[in-house]
Amino acid sequence: MISWWKVEFGEIPAKAAYQAVAERRMTMGPLTAAFEKRLGEILDVPHVVAAASGTAALTLALLAAGVGPGDEVIVPNRTWIATAHAPRLLGAEVVLVDVEADRPVMPAENFAAAITPKTKAVIPVHLNGQLADMERINAIAERHGVIVIEDACQALFSRFPDGKCAGTKSHAGCFSFSIGKPISCGQGGAVVTQDAETAKRLVLARTHGVADVTMAYWETLGGNFRFWDLPAAVALTQLDRFEERKAAIISLYKRYKDGLRGLRSIRPLPDGLERGEIPIYAEYLCERRDALMKFLMANGIQARPYYPNLNTAPQFAARNPGSYRNSDPYAEQCFVLPSGPDRSEAEIAAVLSAMRAWESGA
Ligand SMILES: Cc1ncc(COP(=O)(O)O)c(C=O)c1O
Structure with missing residues (x-):
């Protein structure tokens, strides 16, 4: 049977995984930090916060934006359901909008038409590498005070005409390194952002509101959305390729x-x-x-x-x-x-x- 998707690993990631285990890299540590640094270099973005999955990345980005009950989040009707489950699990209402006639991405005008006083965030999805019009979406969002989170889980390789990478043009961009992605470590994700304050909130939300588990005070709402060093060891070998x-x-x-x-x-x-x-x-x-x-x-x-x-x-x-x-x-x-x-x-x-x-x- 030829399966619908195939990604191989091979000897180099296997050795990296062995070494990670041998060195007891079984939690979030230096390999996760190295993965974040390398991804930031590739995408040319200053802040990367690795997460357990693309879904975790979306949830973190929404948490960092303060999305919760009473808020509306606008999502295109064509996407993997994770894009909508993340805001829904945080208690927000998901408002679905139709896609373009020729491309399965959210048109800026449909986003604009769906905005209400309750709209807190919008998640344009660069579905299968096809890019949403971020200039227009960002301009509309700014006028209405709406936070923009790009779902770039299927667009790690895509670039805008100005050379910028998918996921780097808004408040935050989310990526997935699941098994169904060409750069994969089984399960994994990341949020990228240009903004240091957002990065700080993402780091806190990733570990139950603390930057360091030995802290005695929980600064924000959060969860366990952590990435960890064993898959990071594999992911690093994939980023090399x-x-x-x-x-x-x-x-x-x-x-x-x-x-x-x-x-x-x-x-x-x-x-x-x-x-x-x-x-x-x-x-x-x-x-x-x-x-x-x-x-x-x-x-x-x-x-x-x-x-x-x-x-x-x-x-x-x-x-x-x-x-x-x-x-x-x-x-x-x-x-x-x-x-x-x-x-x-x-x-x-x-x-x-x-x-x-x-x-x-x-
Ligand atoms: C468009 C899109 N968003 C979000 C996700 C969620 O990523 P993950 O499966 O890593 O949680 C995926 C994964 O397939 C995706 O394709």
Whole structure:
């Protein structure tokens, strides 16, 4: 079976993990600090606070922004549900907005239209590396006193036209290093920010309101959102291969795009690759998606239907009864072909051949 995602580790991370255990690096310590420093250099951002996951990173960023009961947080309808669960678990109401017609990201005007006196924060999502219009979103947010938290969990490789990295243009940006990401240590995350005060609040919230567990006083509300040195040891070896992994992801994406050009039964999403927006998943649309998924599975290939819309989740449906016309085709037709930075040539060839076989019978 060719699974929908593949990321390999190998000897170097294994040795780093062994060494971390041998040196008793079993909590948050110098390797976590080294990971934060290295990520900050790569993203060119002064403050990085590592966290247990991308979800933990989002929760921390919202906590640092003071989001809680009585607040509204605006979220695009197309995203992994973590983006909405983080504010909801803090007691805030999630207000879902529709995405652009041609790209599954939140348009600035839909954000503007959803603002109410209760709006505390907005979370634009750079879904599959496609960048939201941060200039316009930030300008609207500033006018209304709304905090902007970028969800860049799927956009570690993407850059804006001015060269700045995804996740670095707002109050805080969140990243994930879970197993389904091209730079992975199994589970992990980070919040980045330009602002020293925000960084301080993030550090406190990460460990139950203390900067150091030996402190006798809890300064703020918080939790245990800590990253730790064993996965940090692995993550550091992955960051060493940042450019190589980025190139592998781009190359896989282009292989599929070239190899599947001309097929009428599927179509790629318009991408911003030439502008520096790097899709980490090879994402396509197919009107007969469910039949295609079954056909591929029968041929030993697992493709992934790409997310239902958030407004269909029971925990968000009642508060978000509107119509989400632009989101619907994505929920009905989107899927991800087997992706990941460590795909073999044979696997890619098998996927391309199965897709051609599907097309000839479609
Ligand atoms: C867009 C988006 N936001 C948030 C998350 C949450 O990250 P994690 O799984 O590390 O908690 C993910 C993870 O897939 C994601 O894709």
